[in-house]
Amino acid sequence: MEGQQPDARQSLYESILLVLMNEEVDISRVKNGIYVALNGYEVQERTTEIALISQERNEYLLKKFMIAKTVKGCTPRTLRYYRDTLKFVFDYIGKTVDDITSDDIRMYSIIRMKKDGVTEVTADNELRVLRSFYGYLQREEILTSNPMLKIECIRAQRVKKTAFTEMEIEKLRIQAMETGARESMIVETLLSTGMRVAELAQVRLCEIEGNRVLTHGKGKKDRYTYLNAKAELAIDRYLKIRNDDNPYLIPGRIMQKGDKELERPAAFNCHGHIERHQIEETLKGIAQAAGVAEGNPHKYRRTCATMALRRGMPVEQVSKMLGHEQITTTQIYLDIDEENMKAAHRKYVV
Incomplete structure (x- = not known):
């Protein structure tokens, strides 16, 4: 075993140098010092053989x-x-x-x-x-x-994420209307409610009560989210073209009333709702067609929260609207620029 130790030490030495090179460290200034430091130790390569995995x-x-x-x-x-x-x-x-x-x-x-x-x-x-x-x-x-x-938690660098601008919102609305009633309904509902995509997918028609929607959040925690006039009208337009028995707002599979599949009635076959990834793909397509970058679902949620706060909604209520348990979670979503901070300072600070 002792005869293998110099080889193991050299292998370790080279591995350390390779790591330093990848990190763009000046190798010429440290390699001799590393070699001297390693010289005082017995180095043995750890065996890769492990006990039989059960x-x-x-x-x-x-x-x-x-x-x-x-x-x-x-x-x-x-x-x-x-x-x-x-x-x-x-x-x-x-x-x-x-x-x-x-x-x-x-x-x-x-x-x-x-x-x-x-x-x-x-x-x-x-x-x-x-x-x-x-x-x-x-x-x-x-x-x-x-x-x-x-094991400690890994601290991730927080990158400031932005909401849609008012111009981007209008571009998305126009493109969604040109695409179809369903797409327009999805965009307006997300902008109004701040729902997660998974929450929108699970909305049943019977859970829409006027301008409020019973929303099933994370951890099986329900809350009400609210529809503005644009979202209400978009839902009405969409429902007028629906001709199926599916109980969900957005069916996973459209079947005409009375149609049969595999000799089973439509009421049995079309109970499923749309999948989360299908809504994500729809939103991505709308954003690309509208020339808007990063049209992901969370940006709609962030935009809803940011616009609500800019218009005076207290952060506690924004947090409740989004279904967050901690206000600190809500603050991650908000896109408040320096101009907003200056205006708020003039308004609230003596």
């Missing part, structure tokens, strides 16, 4: 965790995210859940960001899922140690 064990623990989350009341979408993320991490690290260490998780996150190119937000979300999973195992006394206790 897929059954991983599946068993994952199943117990998913049952607990289901009992807690997590939505099917959240459950899928937990399951898919955990399965991906376990396969990526290649160890049994019991054998995964803090170092394994740190290295996993580094590789995900450096090699796979995921954002800091995505990497931190994966750590959040692992933190929940291992916290559950420790509370249930399935595991005595929790590798996530040594």
Whole structure:
């Protein structure tokens, strides 16, 4: 083994230099110092052979965790995210859940960001899922140690995101009307209510009560959102061209009344609502056709919140409208420029 140590030390030395080169560090000034520092240590390459992975064990623990989350009341979408993320991490690290260490998780996150190119937000979300999973195992006394206790959150750089300008809003409205009644209804409803796309997809016709809509938010928390005159008219125009039995505002599949598919009545076949990604694709197409950059759904939500605040709605009410539990979450959405701040200062500060 001792005969292999110089090779291992040289390999480590070269790996460190490569990292520094990628970070654009002047190698000529540090390489000799690194070599001298390493010379005082016995270096041995860690073996890549690991104990036989028990897929059954991983599946068993994952199943117990998913049952607990289901009992807690997590939505099917959240459950899928937990399951898919955990399965991906376990396969990526290649160890049994019991054998995964803090170092394994740190290295996993580094590789995900450096090699796979995921954002800091995505990497931190994966750590959040692992933190929940291992916290559950420790509370249930399935595991005595929790590798996530040594893992800190990843601080992502916050990039200021903007709302649509008034000119962009009008371009989107015109393009949506030219595209169709359904597209116009989607744009106006999002601008008026600040709904999430997943919330809009789940709206049933019976949940629209005049100018308010019963909205099913995250964590199965319901709230009312409100329609302005433009959104109400857009919904009315859209419903006049509907000719189906689907109970949702936006059906996932349009069938004419009385039509049959697979020898089943239309009322049975068309109960589904539109999928989230279909609305996202619709909005993206409208934005591209209108010449508006970044026409993603969250920008509609941010625009609704920003416009409400600019017109005098207290931030507490904006937060409730968006379905946020914390005002700090709402503040991330707001696009308040210096001119707005100056005007507010003149109005409120002596």
